[in-house]
Amino acid sequence: MAGGAMAGSMFGRYEMRRLLGVGGMGEVYEAYDTSKNRTVAVKVLNRELAGDPVYVQRFRRESHAMASVQEPHVIPVHDWGEVGGVLYIDMRLVKGTDLKDRLQRHGRLTPGESVQVVEQIAAALDAAHEIALIHRDVKPANILLTSSMFAYLVDFGIAHADSDPQLTSTGSAVGSMAYMAPERFEDAPLTAAVDTYALTCVLYECLVGRVPYPVNSLAGAIGSHQMAPPPRPSAVDPALSFFDAVIERGMAKRPRQRYAATGDLARAARAALVQAERAAPSTAPGPQIAAVTAAPVTAPRPVDPGPPPPTVSGPQVVVDPAAPRGQWTPPPGYRTSGPQPTRVGGHTHPSAPLPLPPRRNSSTPVLAGALGALIVIAVVGAVVWVLLGTGDDTGTIAEPPPVPPSVVQSPVEGSDTQDVPTGEHTPPSPTPVVTTVPPLQSSVSGADGQGFRTGGPRCNDNDAAMTIARTSGSRVVICHTGDNRYYYKGARASDGLGLELDDPLPTGGGGFTAVNPVDNTQYHLTPSGLTITRDGDELVSETMLEFAHR
Structure with missing residues (x-):
């Protein structure tokens, strides 16, 4: 069957719209299921392979394997069967591209994206391994990515179960050489460790942008997997040094020296990512909430300090700018509507919310204006007094009377009113630094x-x-x-x-x-x-x- 020959034709109840991809055993089409009124992906076995019992068995096993693994990162199978002697699998249509194409078009992923992909595929593999199913062909071409980096593991065509007969009777290895564990080239029983090895190779390629052993010959690939030490990501990028130990263990030559499960590999990769992020200087864009600081203010020199300020009684509220940011105590009468969330770990955790900044009292602008007006009046009065004094018979200049102290209210919310003489400098309350954050890329109603x-x-x-x-x-x-x-x-x-x-x-x-x-x-x-x-x-x-x- 020529590539894409079924496009535009009816295949049973399916309207085959366009060719999506070609694999080793067949083709995948976007199709419309006329009986269920939905768009799906239909994979069909090549007609020339329909007479080969080995490929027929593999294709049937793929449909059963995909239907057996109930995990979000394995594409759900709707149906499978045969139409006119052609085997097919009906599965969910995923909008996106495969990881191989993504790497070829855009280069290596960020460490965060690399770990994200590995975590999702590890979850799919762990689910398959729980039912004794080994994928055996984990590689970027078999990992589909949506635009939001949601990953699916596909192509279980050569998946192997413990109870399956050996389908590669000729002794030839099945799979992609760049990701094959050393024991795949030997006459040894296969375990889930081959998938762990392959997924580690995928992790390396995501981080670095190339396969672990970039050789051009079959002999070179086999020799590298069996004898060459695992590559170190830090040799390409020193910032990836925390992943060296992860790759070394995941690609260990002996299966028992690797991670016990692909999920363990993913957790180790996540831990390496956290270490790398903590060690790296903070240069990533995003909201940087600065500590509350008080700006230095030069106090005006008073004409006359006047009498000492009156003693103010009553409770005093002090705002300490150096207080730990992770400690926050609700003020008296603090309430929120609706059920209160359960706080895990307590507010003393380093990532607990910052304390609420002191809120500006709405009367501050009015009081500040009044204070300015009083100062202006006092200055004008002093000038008038001086001018009048120049007419004195003694010829001396009269000294202006002391400026009466004015009062302002403390802008700290919740504190009592405090009398402060204008003739003395009073440090202002700490003011939060205004920070610009990038806008949300979309919106959520409400x-x-x-x-x-x-x-x-x-x-x-x-x-x-x-x-x-x-x-x-x-x-x-x-x-x-x-x-x-x-x-x-x-x-x-x-x-x-x-x-x-x-x-x-x-x-x-x-x-x-x-x-x-x-x-x-x-x-x-x-x-x-x-x-x-x-x-x-x-x-x-x-x-x-x-x-x-x-």
């Missing part, structure tokens, strides 16, 4: 730059919302504390029950992963939705309705 105005979570007054999300069942904001750290606020739409977590980790594209240390529940927020998991089990999966990030 929300602004700090989260939801009503009926949802909202960042504290001095913090910016980096991500705002409305899913089918939740409202979520990711807040920035000003020191390149974040906190997660979420609320269920059904009952308003809230949760707040420290230190969610960015995963790229506005996505974050937060962990509840109490029960190890993980909250994965992506532009596609919110997934809540615990110990590898998916508890909740909610579709994204509106998503905005900086």
Whole structure:
């Protein structure tokens, strides 16, 4: 069958619209399912391979394998069967491109994007390994990416289960040489460790932009995988030195020396990323909330200090600019509407919200104007007094009377009124530094730059919302504390029950992963939705309705 020959024709109940790609065993078309009224992807086995029982078995096994792995990062299979002697698989249509094309067009990924992709594919592989299914062909061409960097693992055509007969009876290795574990070239039983090795090779290529062993011959590829030491990303980019140990273990020559599971590889990569980000200087754009400082003020020299200032009784309110930013105590009478979020870790955590800055008293401009007017009146009076004194018979200049002290009210909200003489310098209250943050790339209804105005979570007054999300069942904001750290606020739409977590980790594209240390529940927020998991089990999966990030 010529490439794309089925485009524009009917295939059973499917209207085959256009060719999406060509694989080793068949072609994938965008098709319209006339019975279900939906657009899908249909993979068909090449007719010339339909008479080969080995390829027929592989194709049937792919459909069963994909249908068996129930994991968000494996494309769901709707149906499979045979039409006119041609085998097919009906699966969800994914809008995007494969990782191989992405790397060829745009070069290497950022470390954050690389880890994000590996984490998602590791989740798919762990789910397959749990049912004793080994993929055996993990490579960038078999990883699909959406525009929001949501990754899918595809092409289970050569996946191998422990109970399967050996389909490569000729002894030839199946898979892509650049990602094949050393034991793949030997007569040895295959384990899930071959997928761990291949995924580590993918991680290296994402970080560096080239395969681990760039050789041009089959013998060179085999020899490198079997004998050459694992490559070090830092040899290409010193900033990637924290990933050296991850690649070294993931590509260990002996299967037992590798990570026990692909999920362990992903966690090690995430830890390396966190170390790299903490070690790197903070140059990334974004909201930088500066500490509250008091600007130096030169006090005016009084004409006459006058009598000593009166003693003011009553409670005094002191604002300490050097107070720890992670400690915040609600003022008396502090209330918020709706259920209060559960704070995990307490407000003394380093990434806790900043303390609220002292609010400007609305009467300050009026009092300042009154003070200025009094000073002007006093000066004019002194000048008049001097002019009148020049007419005295003695010929002496009369000394102006002392300027009466005026009073201003302290601008600290919640404090009692305090009398301050104008003749003495009083340091002003600390003023927050105005910071410009990048705009949100899109909008969420009912929300602004700090989260939801009503009926949802909202960042504290001095913090910016980096991500705002409305899913089918939740409202979520990711807040920035000003020191390149974040906190997660979420609320269920059904009952308003809230949760707040420290230190969610960015995963790229506005996505974050937060962990509840109490029960190890993980909250994965992506532009596609919110997934809540615990110990590898998916508890909740909610579709994204509106998503905005900086």
